[in-house]
Amino acid sequence: MSRVIEPTGAEADAWAGTAARASVWTPTRESASTMAFMSTLRLHSTAWHWVDAPGQARWWVIDAGAYDDPTALTALTDDYDRMPWKPHVAFLAAQLSQLPRPSWTFFKPPVKSGLVFNWIRPHGGQDAFGVSARPHAATVPAGEAPPWRQGLLRLRRWPNMSRYGNTLELTVACSRLLAAPASYEQLLQGAVPAPLLDRLLADAHEAGMLQLEPLVHGKAAATPAARAPAPESIPGPTPERSIAPPAELPAGERSRWDLVKRLLGKFARR
């Protein structure tokens, strides 16, 4: 397993520049799941540039199934934690409980192209979008798809989770929506029962607890600062911080996430 090379000087400039926006690295290039994922990436209009050093890449693709030795994966996550810039990580695995970091995006192979594109969009691919806050509509017009099926969602506060049958996967999905915007499809990747998720989102929408962030195509790439700010009532992490946990709290937060994963493995419905 190669060690992370942190970008310095011109390398760092290139990393931060437009050209490096689509730089991708994978430590599991030979795995079938990674190859399928890479093929899907090529379907996107972004010009992907494959790099050999993880420190030069803005995007990582990791197939958990390709690791026989769990310590190698642990070393990789340690390398990630030490990086001054956090890449966007697609983590391919059979179970959500395998996800080693909450800021990584879980994909269960086989991955659908729409899910991959939804993962790319918020982070400024060539088809990047601008995001703006929109006052929530009180009702869903008959015959139209629910508004939470398009664009990105964010919860302003915790719903009363007990109304939805004590489903732990749903709890994790809500936690994600409290921390950072995500699409409906991304939430479904976490093995959340769709009818329950729809019911929760409908209730949250009606109660004004759901922040909708529409996708706007054809505009300049959105920077994190251009995104809709968190509601004033939530002085939580900024969008940038929500992608990578702030440096001052990693040990406790990671430890807590480890416990959440253990509990998912022990108690979640199969």
Place this chain on the structure above:
Amino acid sequence: MKVVLGHHAKHQVVFVGPFGVGKTTALRAVSDIPVASMETASLEAAALGDQGKTTTTVGFDYGEWQFPDGARVGLYGVPGQERFNAMWDVLLPQSSAVVLWLYGNRAEALSEGRFWLDALARRKAVARLAVAITRLPPDTPDHELEPYRRLTGRYHPLAPVITADPRDPGSVMQAIMVALSTPFSAVHA
């Protein structure tokens, strides 16, 4: 024989709340081991007249989750009366998650909640908090939880407030999971 002082549990989940709300019951609902209780007969408990409660916790209750790799999580229920607050000082500052159990069916529930939230804030234990309201049906309308949310929001803007039944393992697990899953945010002391 190997003598072990203390325990090896890396994480601790602590149940707090007013006297008689159901902390010991909740612990028993989810623990992998028989709960070690320090309970005694109590006239105070008998006077509560709630579901045949005749005892009260005077030390702490201890349960545990055990995992295949040997890891353990300690589950603690602390006594609800203020005269036992030495236990709060020991357990709360190092807790991974705290579930504050409150009554949903009595007038003084909010003042009890304020008392406990102050106690948690003084011991730096509101960052991992879930507030579980008992004796309300799971489908309680959101507006009935609003007073609890407003109160809790003064201490932790993202702390979850949910209805929960301490007799139901799924419901207790849900309360613990929302406490653990709440994103980091600045917490008011």
